[in-house]
Amino acid sequence: MEGASVVFCGTSEASVREAVHTFPAESLSKVKGKVADVTYCEQVQDLFAFVDREFGGLDVLVNNAGIGRFASVLETSPEQWATVLATNLTGTFFCSREALFRFSKSDGKEPRGGHIVNISSLAGKHAFAGGAAYNSSKFGVNGFSEALMLDARHDHVRVSTIAPGSVATEFGRGAGEQGKDWKIWPEDVAEIVRLVVCLPARSMVSYVEVRPSRPKH
Numbered sequence: 001m002e003g004a005s006v007v008f009c010g011t012s013e014a015s016v017r018e019a020v021h022t023f024p025a026e027s028l029s030k031v032k033g034k035v036a037d038v039t040y041c042e043q044v045q046d047l048f049a050f051v052d053r054e055f056g057g058l059d060v061l062v063n064n065a066g067i068g069r070f071a072s073v074l075e076t077s078p079e080q081w082a083t084v085l086a087t088n089l090t091g092t093f094f095c096s097r098e099a100l101f102r103f104s105k106s107d108g109k110e111p112r113g114g115h116i117v118n119i120s121s122l123a124g125k126h127a128f129a130g131g132a133a134y135n136s137s138k139f140g141v142n143g144f145s146e147a148l149m150l151d152a153r154h155d156h157v158r159v160s161t162i163a164p165g166s167v168a169t170e171f172g173r174g175a176g177e178q179g180k181d182w183k184i185w186p187e188d189v190a191e192i193v194r195l196v197v198c199l200p201a202r203s204m205v206s207y208v209e210v211r212p213s214r215p216k217h
Contacts, residue, residue: 114157
């Protein structure tokens with residue numbers, strides 16, 4: 001996977017620019033970014049058309065867009081519920097569907113194939129108080145990923161789900177640096193993605209749980 005061309009998306013120019021410029025200047029010809037909100041099908045279609053134009057195709061999709069709204073069911077508004085489900089679950093569906101259109105193209109030959117990696121969460125198996133919307137979205141991602149794998153595996157498409165526990169990012173309930181001494185780092189999750197994708201095509205890791213090795217008591 002080293003040397004791969006990469007396209008990032010985010011919901012703002014600033015976040016996309018920041019992601020792209022984490023790479024060395026000499027790599028920027030192979031690293032692109034585009035603003036896209038995965039809750040909108042048309043924006044997802046534009047994103048994948050951008051990938052086609054810039055790099056001529058797609059081999060790996062990593063569905064990593066996610067948000068959390070944490071409150072009791074009574075305190076969760078319909079708008080919060082809809083936003084979490086749209087981003088975490090429907091966005092994964094929109095992106096995976098666009099990837100499958102490309103992976104299944106064969107011109108009369110074997111399908112091109114590819115790999116879809118869905119970033120879920122331990123919250124997709126373990127519910128917690130205040131997590132109704134987030135738990136539901138990640139339980140949904142797990143179920144969707146299993147069905148997707150069964151749909152596509154004979155078309156040379158591998159589907160892997162990675163379910164981390166607490167990760168030291170801005171997504172969490174505190175600042176990104178908070179808990180960095182015990183939480184999983186984003187780089188750890190990225191390394192697992194790399195390992196999963198780089199396995200020989202004959203093998204598929206379908207589900208991985210990742211926990212902090214020494215969680216906070």
